[in-house]
Amino acid sequence: xxxxxxxxxxxxxxxxxxxxxxxxxxxxxxxxxxxxxxxxxxxxxxxxxxxxxxxxxxxxxxxxxxxxxxxxxxxxxxxxxxxxxxxxxxxxxxxxxxxxxxxxxxxxxxxxxxxxxxxxxxxxxxxxxxxxxxxxxxxxxxxxxxxxxxxxxxx
Numbered sequence: 001x002x003x004x005x006x007x008x009x010x011x012x013x014x015x016x017x018x019x020x021x022x023x024x025x026x027x028x029x030x031x032x033x034x035x036x037x038x039x040x041x042x043x044x045x046x047x048x049x050x051x052x053x054x055x056x057x058x059x060x061x062x063x064x065x066x067x068x069x070x071x072x073x074x075x076x077x078x079x080x081x082x083x084x085x086x087x088x089x090x091x092x093x094x095x096x097x098x099x100x101x102x103x104x105x106x107x108x109x110x111x112x113x114x115x116x117x118x119x120x121x122x123x124x125x126x127x128x129x130x131x132x133x134x135x136x137x138x139x140x141x142x143x144x145x146x147x148x149x150x151x152x153x154x155x
Contacts, residue, residue, distance in 0.1 A: 037141040038087045041126070041148040043133045050152040051136075057093055059136060061103070062113055067134060075116035076128045076137035084122065088138045092153070 040056065042048050047069055051059075058064035059073045067073055078085040080097040089097040104115035119125055122139035129135040130147045137148075144150060 038084055038091070038138055039141045039144055039150050040092075040136065040138050040153055041129050041144070042136050042151050043129055044147070044149045045133050046149060048136075048151055049149075050154055053092060053153055053155050056136075056153060060093060060116060062107075062116070071134035074128075074132050074135040076125050076135055077116040077118045078122070078125065078138075079118055079120060082121075084138065084140050092138075 040051065046067075048067065055064065060075045060077070062075070065073055078088075080101050082097075085097045089095060089100050093100060095103075101115075104113075107113040108115070117128065119128060122143035125137040125139050126143070126145070126147050129137045136151075
């Protein structure tokens with residue numbers, strides 16, 4: 001009976017230790033999310049090959065509305081809560097997608113500006129970007145194909 005209790009305690013300690021290791025790894029950045037890399041894409045005919053992170057942020061907040069070559073920028077967004085959007089919002093826009101939504105509610109009420117077009121998934125991002133020479137969007141690298149062109153994001 002005592003051996004059985006010791007075995008149960010030992011098993012519980014091993015499980016707790018494993019959980020602590022995982023939590024420590026997540027907290028220190030050693031465990032990556034299930035997401036692959038988020039990539040920014042434009043229409044295949046676009047002359048854009050690279051975009052500064054600060055400019056990309058201005059496009060998605062609609063503070064800059066024209067490409068350098070004269071076309072009106074058409075940003076395409078994924079829905080709030082989508083893991084790819086969360087990653088994009090955090091790494092490019094510098095805030096959570098929830099905070100982006102709050103920003104757009106405020107902008108629509110105060111300034112009459114509308115948020116970028118939101119589509120439900122990466123396949124629709126590709127379709128919208130492929131159909132519009134001035135569009136820009138983002139998706140998980142695993143969804144990238146030759147229907148759109150990947151652009152480099154530079155600091």
